[in-house]
Amino acid sequence: MKKSVVLLIILLFLCGLLPACGTDGGIGSDSGSASDTADISSSGSESSSSSSTGQGSSSSQQSSSSGSSTSTATPADGSWNLILVNSKYLLPDNFTVSLAYIGAYRVDERIKEPLQDMIAAAKADGVELMLSSAYRTKEKSAELYAAQVEKWKKTGLSQAEAEAEAAKWVAPLGTSEHHTGLAVDLVTPTHQVMDHAFADTEAAKWMKAHCAEYGFILRYPEDKQDITGITFEPWHFRYVGVKDAKAIMSAGLCLEEYLGKY
């Protein structure tokens, strides 16, 4: 009896530790300041709705001046893998996603296997990839954006200037792909900072060359900044499915160009 109680305690202890062991303890978000590991629990999947009250809806309604400047991000044909989320195409308020854990990070459950396959394939080639950010709630994005605005204000910029600069680095509310569960930030143990120098690492080179085989694209290429509105992010990869990923990467396009929406 006593022995079984001890075993139970050991078992519970191990279960509690497993999720933490499964992650690589990434250092940051796209802003390089915070990780998404706050919500650590055991492996499995959950359903999450990104709909929010108050804050969330104001963002999607504020650009009513031109009528068509913002649109719903859900493709009409229902192809979930090609959902476009950016400053013009906001995540719909009723968007929902079923999430699955990889270590402490959450992704759309449909991309868990391809992502794990890509990480395993890199490892087989001697390249270690670490998740640094994955699914993010709207609340988390709002926090990151606010912190980024403050950072720029400290350099002497006005509120409007700081917001414009911050938007190049962190997506404003409702405009981040990380809300979809289809986007991940990947780094490597020897270079965990998400900066432009990451592009020179073996990890970044490997991902750019092989991501499409697993259905991922380099979402914010260096030469597409004027279309995506986002600075070059050699660590940010987006799942679109193998067929579309191969078409996009081989043609050297960004998602906006591929979908003809920019």
Ligand SMILES: [Zn+2]
């Ligand atoms: Zn990212």
